[in-house]
Amino acid sequence: MPVFSRLTTCALTAGSLLASAAAAFAGVGQPSPWQLGLQDAASPVMADVIAFHNFLLWVITAITTFVLILLVIIIVRFNARANPTPSRTTHNSVLEVIWTIVPVIILVTIAVPSFRLLFLQLDEPKPDLTVKATGKQWYWSYNYPDNGNFEFDSLIVADKDLKAGQPRLLTVDNEMVVPVNKVVHVLVTGADVIHSFAVPSFGIKIDAVPGRINDTWFKATSEGLFHGQCSELCGKDHAFMPITVRVVNDADFATWVETEKKNAGLLSAPPIALATAGAPAQ
Numbered sequence: 001m002p003v004f005s006r007l008t009t010c011a012l013t014a015g016s017l018l019a020s021a022a023a024a025f026a027g028v029g030q031p032s033p034w035q036l037g038l039q040d041a042a043s044p045v046m047a048d049v050i051a052f053h054n055f056l057l058w059v060i061t062a063i064t065t066f067v068l069i070l071l072v073i074i075i076v077r078f079n080a081r082a083n084p085t086p087s088r089t090t091h092n093s094v095l096e097v098i099w100t101i102v103p104v105i106i107l108v109t110i111a112v113p114s115f116r117l118l119f120l121q122l123d124e125p126k127p128d129l130t131v132k133a134t135g136k137q138w139y140w141s142y143n144y145p146d147n148g149n150f151e152f153d154s155l156i157v158a159d160k161d162l163k164a165g166q167p168r169l170l171t172v173d174n175e176m177v178v179p180v181n182k183v184v185h186v187l188v189t190g191a192d193v194i195h196s197f198a199v200p201s202f203g204i205k206i207d208a209v210p211g212r213i214n215d216t217w218f219k220a221t222s223e224g225l226f227h228g229q230c231s232e233l234c235g236k237d238h239a240f241m242p243i244t245v246r247v248v249n250d251a252d253f254a255t256w257v258e259t260e261k262k263n264a265g266l267l268s269a270p271p272i273a274l275a276t277a278g279a280p281a282q
């Protein structure tokens with residue numbers, strides 16, 4: 001009886017946890033308290049990752065339920081009391097063929113969408129924009145080679161400086177900015193040790209290895225802020241080098257690029273100023 005009461009308590013606790021989590025199943029761009037499952041998708045790859053994950057959940061639930069039922073049948077019907085003289089059967093060709101072929105069919109069923117997803121992730125479409133992300137102890141630097149090659153550092157915002165609504169440990173001072181619905185090619189490297197560039201809602205996670213350029217891609221399907229974190233243990237402040245991507249429309253992106261270029265001193269001085277400077281003294 002104590003076993004049953006303990007089981008009931010466990011079930012009730014699990015039930016209440018699930019109920020309290022129901023309102024916060026997942027968030028887009030950042031985790032939510034008591035979240036279950038993955039963060040919501042904001043890219044085609046992540047949408048497929050979630051679909052594949054849900055499909056696998058059904059497969060694994062069916063398999064474990066089937067095994068559980070077999071175990072219960074064996075415990076009830078074939079224990080020493082219920083079945084004092086056990087069968088001496090050692091071979092059953094039909095059964096052996098079935099338990100070989102059925103797992104093969106299950107594995108092939110899983111392999112097809114798995115490889116499709118792998119190709120989607122690794123077969124990069126033609127990029128509209130390239131951004132280079134460099135992991136450093138302990139912050140990220142972003143470089144925009146297609147837009148004047150400006151570069152800036154992106155550091156965590158300390159707890160005391162957070163504004164209302166900004167998530168703790170995930171907010172940075174300078175966000176990586178990209179246009180919406182454009183294929184962004186991300187080059188990833190490390191400056192000192194191995195870091196990892198990961199943004200869950202885009203379905204990307206790739207190591208930033210010193211001396212090597214890794215690459216990945218994403219196409220953000222909605223505007224907003226999307227947070228990620230360094231996902232490779234890289235030293236004492238590994239937990240304090242978040243990644244924040246701001247997805248904006250094309251016009252806002254063009255304006256932002258101009259501002260960044262100006263900040264980096266990449267815009268040439270207006271011609272009139274040059275002419276005045278170069279004019280002979282009167």
Ligand SMILES: [Cu+2]
Pocket residue numbers: 135136194195196230231232233234238241
């Ligand atoms: Cu790191």
